Amino acid sequence: MASTTSQPDHAEYADYSTVERWTIMAALMLGALMQVIDTSIVNVAIPHMMGNLGATVDQIGWVSTGYIISCVIVLPLTGWLSSTFGRKRYLTASIILFTAASFFCGTSRSLNALVFFRVLQGIGGAALVSTAQATMMEIFPPQQLGMVQAIYGIGIMVGPTIGPTLGGWITDNYSWPWVFFINIPIGALAVFLAYTFVHNSRFERTNNRVDLVGIALLAIGLGSLQTLLEKGNREDWFQSPLIVWLFITALIGITTFVIWELRQEHPAVNLHILKNKAFSAGVVFTAVVGFGLFGGTFVLPIYLQQLRNYTAEQSGFALFPGAIATAIMMAIAGRIANKYPARTLVFIGSGGIIVSMLMLSRITLDTGPNDLWWPLIIRGAALGLNFLPLTLATLTILKGREIADGTGLFNLSRQIGGSLGIAILSTFIDHRTTIHRASLVEHINVYSPEALQRLHALQGAMMAKGASFAVARQQALAIIDRIINAQASVMAFEDVFRVVAIVFLAGLPLLLLLKKGIATSSHSGSTHAE
Numbered sequence: 240m241a242s243t244t245s246q247p248d249h250a251e252y253a254d255y256s257t258v259e260r261w262t263i264m265a266a267l268m269l270g271a272l273m274q275v276i277d278t279s280i281v282n283v284a285i286p287h288m289m290g291n292l293g294a295t296v297d298q299i300g301w302v303s304t305g306y307i308i309s310c311v312i313v314l315p316l317t318g319w320l321s322s323t324f325g326r327k328r329y330l331t332a333s334i335i336l337f338t339a340a341s342f343f344c345g346t347s348r349s350l351n352a353l354v355f356f357r358v359l360q361g362i363g364g365a366a367l368v369s370t371a372q373a374t375m376m377e378i379f380p381p382q383q384l385g386m387v388q389a390i391y392g393i394g395i396m397v398g399p400t401i402g403p404t405l406g407g408w409i410t411d412n413y414s415w416p417w418v419f420f421i422n423i424p425i426g427a428l429a430v431f432l433a434y435t436f437v438h439n440s441r442f443e444r445t446n447n448r449v450d451l452v453g454i455a456l457l458a459i460g461l462g463s464l465q466t467l468l469e470k471g472n473r474e475d476w477f478q479s480p481l482i483v484w485l486f487i488t489a490l491i492g493i494t495t496f497v498i499w500e501l502r503q504e505h506p507a508v509n510l511h512i513l514k515n516k517a518f519s520a521g522v523v524f525t526a527v528v529g530f531g532l533f534g535g536t537f538v539l540p541i542y543l544q545q546l547r548n549y550t551a552e553q554s555g556f557a558l559f560p561g562a563i564a565t566a567i568m569m570a571i572a573g574r575i576a577n578k579y580p581a582r583t584l585v586f587i588g589s590g591g592i593i594v595s596m597l598m599l600s601r602i603t604l605d606t607g608p609n610d611l612w613w614p615l616i617i618r619g620a621a622l623g624l625n626f627l628p629l630t631l632a633t634l635t636i637l638k639g640r641e642i643a644d645g646t647g648l649f650n651l652s653r654q655i656g657g658s659l660g661i662a663i664l665s666t667f668i669d670h671r672t673t674i675h676r677a678s679l680v681e682h683i684n685v686y687s688p689e690a691l692q693r694l695h696a697l698q699g700a701m702m703a704k705g706a707s708f709a710v711a712r713q714q715a716l717a718i719i720d721r722i723i724n725a726q727a728s729v730m731a732f733e734d735v736f737r738v739v740a741i742v743f744l745a746g747l748p749l750l751l752l753l754k755k756g757i758a759t760s761s762h763s764g765s766t767h768a769e
Contacts (some may be wrong), residue, residue, distance in 0.1 A: 404555025522635025534660025
């Protein structure tokens, strides 16, 4: 068994031929794309599931919540699971579990069965992102890591945008079970390729002890935190006893977990790597990226569907140019990652995101696809330039067994950041809408000549259509009320985009802690000097 320090004269990538590497890459990309798309594709089909399964809004929410919670809990454990059971066995078993669970999700005829198999999907899906990324870091030579992570990143960053569009198309043209059945042929191919070509890592553990206490504390802490984030807005946050108890449980669980793991000789999650300031800064900043990526992907469709009356499929296509820009920029970033300092590229990408958010903060009720074109293109390109250098700057400073542990924490951070983004921004929209409505109502009253003029004009129009004076007045007041609500909502969305810009701006100092050099090697745990 090799030590945790890789031997520079015989790195693990030397055990693979070029054909084997790219065949494994194809399998890993298929799995990662399935996992990322499945996070959002199901949301579009939820109204159809409610009708078929006879579920309420709160009940059907567990179809998404159960998946995300199980995935979040397993993500930080992927390094331990991979090294304990063997990378080949763990990765292949995870793809099989995800694919089989997809089949049973599609065949479920009760809500309980569907939620159960979605939880199994999430357990299998964690490895499809984290273990897959760690594998690519180890089987490719340093000079190819930029290009490889760019290809991988396309699936991770574009997936959340493709999901709703694909889900809308499948649901409209077929039926909701097909959002799960589509995974079966892809998963079968990924299983065959992974089992045939993937080798076990050279950094597997010789210790067979299982940190059951650490795993239990992790499940309690992260499970409570994720449930809190998923249900907080719907339950009116700390006005609900459930949310209060979830917060207390999450705080105690996570705190106890950290203390326990730091004292263990063989922990389930290696938190000692967080002592590396550059790695910790990268992990925290990827939470900021997750906040902007998932938060933005969540907010924009709501604006388009609620205020512009787009269908889910139409809103997906409106966002698609940004996804294309991300893919193109990811490819470009893969070519230049070995030429420019990573933190410089991340800074430029973050600046582009801030600019795009400020552009989106000027939306109105008349904003259409053409007006969104450039802000979404800039946002997509900036995310593409941001993700790859950040990944390399964070993960290439790790070595040996640390790579698998680090990728789990890195991907967990992005997922938690996304959950925070969705929870905070959805609450913020409601709060700011209420404030803006109150402000607008103060200026629209019987003492406002403009308001009275609009009221009389609308009332006259209703009377011209045959309504009585009293009915026409009520209809006119209802129209004005809808206009106020719509205007208050669009002002709230403007505020949301400013918040995302501020979050990225506040996170920029973290980039000073990243390595100055050009991150190219995950095998020696070093970076080239600048």
